[in-house]
Amino acid sequence: MEPPHTPKPLTEQDREIADAVARERPRLRNFIRRRVIDQDEADDILQDVFEELVEAWRLPEPIEQVGAWLFRVARNRIIDRFRKKKETPLPDAAQEDDEYRLDLALPSADAGPEAAYARAALLDTLRAALDELPANQREVFIAHELDGRSFKEMAAATGVGVNTLLARKRYAVLHLRERLRSSYDGLEI
Numbered sequence: 001m002e003p004p005h006t007p008k009p010l011t012e013q014d015r016e017i018a019d020a021v022a023r024e025r026p027r028l029r030n031f032i033r034r035r036v037i038d039q040d041e042a043d044d045i046l047q048d049v050f051e052e053l054v055e056a057w058r059l060p061e062p063i064e065q066v067g068a069w070l071f072r073v074a075r076n077r078i079i080d081r082f083r084k085k086k087e088t089p090l091p092d093a094a095q096e097d098d099e100y101r102l103d104l105a106l107p108s109a110d111a112g113p114e115a116a117y118a119r120a121a122l123l124d125t126l127r128a129a130l131d132e133l134p135a136n137q138r139e140v141f142i143a144h145e146l147d148g149r150s151f152k153e154m155a156a157a158t159g160v161g162v163n164t165l166l167a168r169k170r171y172a173v174l175h176l177r178e179r180l181r182s183s184y185d186g187l188e189i
Contacts, residue, residue, distance in 0.1 A: 017057050020066045021050055028070055034134070035078050037175050045077045122180065129179040137172040140165050 036042040052073055063069045130138050143149045155162045
């Protein structure tokens, strides 16, 4: 009969790594989740960053400022992931792309009681999903979709570039599309 497996005692180096992870994890997780919409992908990036920390910690040259190092690695991982994705290009500023128009995605209010119910349910879900967005994305989405303002008009009023506004709306649309998919797919219109 084999003796029960006893865990190997933590070395000083292991304790330092565990302390750094415990101390920096909440801030780092928030940092990543604010920049990566897909939460599973954000968690993967967080895990990758900590794996890289463990590898780097074991190198002969010490990490001077662990927090700053972790955030730099996280930022690089996020950039790498975005570069690898094959996203559809943003529409150019002159072409207010119909693909992103909310009014084309909602059931018509004139199509009967089922469609009216479906529209109301989707709008309730939309309101909740809009509240989840960062303020700058929510503002651009509402201004363009609900208030009918053009990107050029918003750029002139805010001083924010048209391409930045387009990117903010795109991130908002991607989040809303994902969040509303199950509600929209579940309705028969």
